[in-house]
Amino acid sequence: MKKRMLSLVLAGVMTAALLTGCGDSAGSDAGSADGAAEETTEAAETEVSEETAGDDAAAEDSSAEASGDSAGGTFKIGGIGPLTGSNAVYGIAAMNGSQIAVDEINAAGGINGMTVELNFQDDETDSEKSVNAYNALKDWGVQVLDGCVTSACSIAVSAKTAEDNIFQLTPSGSAVECVANPNSFRICFSDPNQGVASAQYIGEHSLATKVAVIYDSSDVYSSGIYEKFVTEAESQSFEVVTAGAFTADNKTDFSVQLQQAKDAGADLVFLPIYYNEAALILKQAADMGFEVKFFGCDGLDGILGVKNFDASLTEGVMLLTPFAADATDDLTVQFVTTYEEKFNETPNQFAADGYDAIYTIKAAAEKAGITADMSNEEICAAMQTAMTEITVDGLTGEGITWDASGEPTKEPKAVVIKDGVYTAM
Amino acid sequence: MSFVAHLINGISLGSVYALIALGYTMVYGIAKMLNFAHGDVIMIGGYVVFVTASSLGINPLAAIIVSMAACTLLGVTIERVAYRPLRGASPLAVLITAIGVSYLLQNVALLVFGSDTKAFSNVVTLPNLELFGGQLIIKSVTIVTVIVSIIIMVGLTLFVKKTKIGRAMTAVSEDQGAAQLMGINVNGTIAVTFAIGSSLAAVAGVLLCSAYPSLTPYTGSMPGIKAFVAAVFGGIGSIPGAFIGGILLGVIENLSKAYISSQLADAIVFSILIIVLLVKPTGLLGKKVLEKV
Numbered sequence: 001m002k003k004r005m006l007s008l009v010l011a012g013v014m015t016a017a018l019l020t021g022c023g024d025s026a027g028s029d030a031g032s033a034d035g036a037a038e039e040t041t042e043a044a045e046t047e048v049s050e051e052t053a054g055d056d057a058a059a060e061d062s063s064a065e066a067s068g069d070s071a072g073g074t075f076k077i078g079g080i081g082p083l084t085g086s087n088a089v090y091g092i093a094a095m096n097g098s099q100i101a102v103d104e105i106n107a108a109g110g111i112n113g114m115t116v117e118l119n120f121q122d123d124e125t126d127s128e129k130s131v132n133a134y135n136a137l138k139d140w141g142v143q144v145l146d147g148c149v150t151s152a153c154s155i156a157v158s159a160k161t162a163e164d165n166i167f168q169l170t171p172s173g174s175a176v177e178c179v180a181n182p183n184s185f186r187i188c189f190s191d192p193n194q195g196v197a198s199a200q201y202i203g204e205h206s207l208a209t210k211v212a213v214i215y216d217s218s219d220v221y222s223s224g225i226y227e228k229f230v231t232e233a234e235s236q237s238f239e240v241v242t243a244g245a246f247t248a249d250n251k252t253d254f255s256v257q258l259q260q261a262k263d264a265g266a267d268l269v270f271l272p273i274y275y276n277e278a279a280l281i282l283k284q285a286a287d288m289g290f291e292v293k294f295f296g297c298d299g300l301d302g303i304l305g306v307k308n309f310d311a312s313l314t315e316g317v318m319l320l321t322p323f324a325a326d327a328t329d330d331l332t333v334q335f336v337t338t339y340e341e342k343f344n345e346t347p348n349q350f351a352a353d354g355y356d357a358i359y360t361i362k363a364a365a366e367k368a369g370i371t372a373d374m375s376n377e378e379i380c381a382a383m384q385t386a387m388t389e390i391t392v393d394g395l396t397g398e399g400i401t402w403d404a405s406g407e408p409t410k411e412p413k414a415v416v417i418k419d420g421v422y423t424a425m
Numbered sequence: 426m427s428f429v430a431h432l433i434n435g436i437s438l439g440s441v442y443a444l445i446a447l448g449y450t451m452v453y454g455i456a457k458m459l460n461f462a463h464g465d466v467i468m469i470g471g472y473v474v475f476v477t478a479s480s481l482g483i484n485p486l487a488a489i490i491v492s493m494a495a496c497t498l499l500g501v502t503i504e505r506v507a508y509r510p511l512r513g514a515s516p517l518a519v520l521i522t523a524i525g526v527s528y529l530l531q532n533v534a535l536l537v538f539g540s541d542t543k544a545f546s547n548v549v550t551l552p553n554l555e556l557f558g559g560q561l562i563i564k565s566v567t568i569v570t571v572i573v574s575i576i577i578m579v580g581l582t583l584f585v586k587k588t589k590i591g592r593a594m595t596a597v598s599e600d601q602g603a604a605q606l607m608g609i610n611v612n613g614t615i616a617v618t619f620a621i622g623s624s625l626a627a628v629a630g631v632l633l634c635s636a637y638p639s640l641t642p643y644t645g646s647m648p649g650i651k652a653f654v655a656a657v658f659g660g661i662g663s664i665p666g667a668f669i670g671g672i673l674l675g676v677i678e679n680l681s682k683a684y685i686s687s688q689l690a691d692a693i694v695f696s697i698l699i700i701v702l703l704v705k706p707t708g709l710l711g712k713k714v715l716e717k718v
Contacts, residue, residue: 252637255434309544
């Protein structure tokens, strides 16, 4: 009897855990909808209906695309990124930015007469979920992939796209391996380039003489930038006085790393990390009375969006990002206005990356002469060649070009946070 | 000077561990079970304060009381639903159930609050203590945490030794069957133990999140495990042992971060658990249990 009770209870607990596990994604979807602007909810809803429609179409055959509403058929772009979870700020921004580009392109007649459809899936920054999201997109009939937003997911999915011959352009996957396959390209800088560019920027603008680094040694993005930064720093006018590492299991208490930086007399702390930890570091530095400059990479972008965070702590934080929302060129002004109108938020770099990704796909598709009846293999091969021939003037840089390795060539820019907004330096 | 600063940061971290370890050791000492869900009750306590204080704008002190009430209720419910039916089962079964409850709480929190990090506002608004002309700053939340831990440690010791229900707890921990024969309500006593342990978890949650202001559904899991190590280190079941173990562990963790390697700190902390278990299995202040043949 006792045994039966035990097994019943255990079974109950396990089922409950399983149920919560499954319910989890649905629930956090709802959570993201709460957090994001109303438009996002609408977008998500239309996505669902499109997805079901897409499923039917895919079931019939890929030729079913010919029955699309516009004369040229439809061009299906899939997107993957974290729409929920701790990096949701990135995914939602990239999705919103991409959506604006898609709407603009469709209003102007589409790509080669084809209507563009964007289906953006959530991966919660989890590689496995990312591959699942990609499989869902394949069922939907994806032709070109705009993703993934984060590095680890991008690497996981690029193995699949290479197998399936689907052209992949990641807006913000910055790890070196993201573009290892010939079919994958990126919009943003790679991690090593960010490390080198940061060191050069600090050196050339004489921002500091003694630099401390705090980085996450368990994260490929963070340690990648750190290594290149240290190498490049040797030929610059400043010295790296301390390097404090932390790991994913030990990322709340930074008192030791900050104390070491303070003791070493650092006048600038370089943070090649994500904004959640950076927010804690800024808070703890202020608590211990450590007044120092902070300099970060694109992972810091989003720090102004942390809920309940005292934004005054970010005053004066500098970050290397190819996009500044207050730039005065026509393209940026127009994008920022549209974005603010639609989503009630100032766009960050990821939104700009998403926007540029769609326009890059458009430029390459037009160059390659993509039509709706081409197979994914044909599209992939044609796009791959076209990518090396185009020049894109985007939000994240002018005259961006690519070589066959998938790396973009553009100038880095730095911004500083002033009165709670990103301001060009 | 930097050594002193590292030491103080270590005590700051250790006092949080100590506070959590007190809850662990309380439940283990009396119910003889490891409540692995304790760390997650802490997380729930943190969220309750976050929702009531930050979102609804209630006075932080009132929010702490609400959180203590909520956690007490949660702890008693967990005990009633998940642990009591297994009272006679093997300790392993109870342990696995506790792990199950821990995941359940994490996933429920994920479902309700989402997984994005919430910045927790410090409820301790006292000014920081500055020494040597600002060279050394001791955060007020550290001082409060240490004081609260000491008060709770002394309070619990007195409670267990002096009150009727406290002595009932001691009796239950010695021999449940005999205690029952002497007219002690074993289930009731254990329920009270869980109630106390969980309300302590709420306090620990608030102070943990005030010291390290980020709140996610996984906030409680790592400090929970470290506090368990602290409890074992100090001698599990011993109330002063949990306090000493917690403080020592925090200091060791911070000093090894500072002087050995910031990446190896966790490895060093867990090596201590292994060494303690090898050399002194009952911990620093643990009671030796004589096996009667």
